[in-house]
Amino acid sequence: MEKEPTRVLVTGAAGQIGYALVPMIARGLMLGPDQAVILHLLDIEPAAEALNGVKMELIDAAFPLLKDVIATTDVMEACEGVDIAIMLAGFPRQEGMERKDVMSKNVSIYKAQASALEQQAAENCKVLVVANPANTNALILKEFAPSIPEKNITCLTMLDHNRAIGQIAEKLNLHASDVKNVIIWGNHSSTLYPDVNHATVTTTDGVKRVRELVADDHWLNKELITTVQQRGAAIIKAWKLSSALSAASAACDHIRNWVLGTNKGSWISMGVYSDGSYGIQHGLIYSFPVTCKNGEWSIVQGLKIDEFSRAKMDATEKELIEEKELAYSCLGQSI
Numbered sequence: 001m002e003k004e005p006t007r008v009l010v011t012g013a014a015g016q017i018g019y020a021l022v023p024m025i026a027r028g029l030m031l032g033p034d035q036a037v038i039l040h041l042l043d044i045e046p047a048a049e050a051l052n053g054v055k056m057e058l059i060d061a062a063f064p065l066l067k068d069v070i071a072t073t074d075v076m077e078a079c080e081g082v083d084i085a086i087m088l089a090g091f092p093r094q095e096g097m098e099r100k101d102v103m104s105k106n107v108s109i110y111k112a113q114a115s116a117l118e119q120q121a122a123e124n125c126k127v128l129v130v131a132n133p134a135n136t137n138a139l140i141l142k143e144f145a146p147s148i149p150e151k152n153i154t155c156l157t158m159l160d161h162n163r164a165i166g167q168i169a170e171k172l173n174l175h176a177s178d179v180k181n182v183i184i185w186g187n188h189s190s191t192l193y194p195d196v197n198h199a200t201v202t203t204t205d206g207v208k209r210v211r212e213l214v215a216d217d218h219w220l221n222k223e224l225i226t227t228v229q230q231r232g233a234a235i236i237k238a239w240k241l242s243s244a245l246s247a248a249s250a251a252c253d254h255i256r257n258w259v260l261g262t263n264k265g266s267w268i269s270m271g272v273y274s275d276g277s278y279g280i281q282h283g284l285i286y287s288f289p290v291t292c293k294n295g296e297w298s299i300v301q302g303l304k305i306d307e308f309s310r311a312k313m314d315a316t317e318k319e320l321i322e323e324k325e326l327a328y329s330c331l332g333q334s335i
């Protein structure tokens with residue numbers, strides 16, 4: 001029997017990540033090659049014509065898995081019955097800005113859209129926030145949509161995870177698929193911590209630890225960390241716009257792993273609700289290593305954390321606590 005189509009909401013769908021992402025979803029890159037989809041595309045009134053253009057192109061591509069496209073500027077209509085919500089809506093930063101500089105514009109969108117999702121989405125809707133500041137937007141969405149289970153609200157750090165893998169693969173002259181189990185801890189910001197202490201590489205001589213194979217602590221503890229932390233800014237500088245195809249691809253990786261499960265022996269990084277694991281403040285949306293099974297993520301437990309890692313994990317936690325305060329003050333509310 002044919003599976004029911006999955007309804008996928010993409011907010012900010014007329015923007016540049018939206019334009020890269022919707023064909024990936026319609027081709028089955030997010031939910032698999034046997035899962036039909038109905039796309040719900042939302043943008044604001046000034047972008048309505050562009051949104052309609054995206055819809056026209058989706059129809060013209062005649063994707064076999066795409067059963068329908070709803071393109072609207074009405075948030076309540078867009079959220080109706082959705083099983084998955086990819087939140088791109090917001091304003092990207094420009095050269096010279098930190099991601100939290102777009103805070104005041106963007107958090108208010110997440111407060112407003114929280115109640116639409118709460119009222120209209122399917123019961124177990126999975127939410128991925130991509131728009132920056134991603135962790136704090138997700139936190140605001142969670143706080144203003146109290147009936148959505150906390151486990152269903154996540155943010156994207158898979159792009160940073162893939163960036164770290166890409167850098168290690170280049171350094172070792174291997175393919176990205178040979179590298180696994182890097183970790184992104186914390187905030188999707190310039191304080192994020194790419195941890196390679198548990199990462200491994202598959203070589204013709206078997207599985208090796210990244211630290212041993214790279215054998216260059218200066219590169220691992222300094223250059224790699226700074227490159228991943230600053231990669232978003234480097235792309236804005238080079239391309240004049242923020243990353244789009246890699247962000248869209250990472251969003252597909254995040255949802256695919258969450259819904260279909262992580263590969264045996266591998267984890268991914270996801271910004272998720274902290275249950276206090278690794279001493280991180282309860283309730284923050286913090287990036288952890290997670291495995292996924294039966295549509296649920298769980299934080300990988302028991303990893304050894306050295307002093308260097310602890311300090312970096314605490315610094316990015318501290319920034320998230322400050323961002324939470326700033327977000328509430330932007331909304332004119334106290335925590």
Ligand SMILES: NC(=O)c1ccc[n+]([C@@H]2O[C@H](COP(=O)([O-])OP(=O)(O)OC[C@H]3O[C@@H](n4cnc5c(N)ncnc54)[C@H](O)[C@@H]3O)[C@@H](O)[C@H]2O)c1
Nearest residue numbers: 012014015016017043089090091092130131132156159247
């Ligand atoms: N987490 C990550 O790894 C990551 C990676 C790349 C980009 N981003 C962020 O993703 C966001 C989107 O980036 P982009 O390059 O596609 O930006 P963009 O400006 O091209 O697109 C954003 C779209 O959102 C729409 N929008 C604004 N307010 C809205 C609202 N209230 N409801 C619905 N739509 C609304 C805009 O009209 C626009 O079409 C930015 O905040 C960017 O910084 C995050």
Ligand SMILES: O=C(O)C[C@H](O)C(=O)O
Nearest residue numbers: 093099132232233242243
């Ligand atoms: O850096 C940005 O502002 C965009 C995005 O968050 C990225 O990491 O590429």
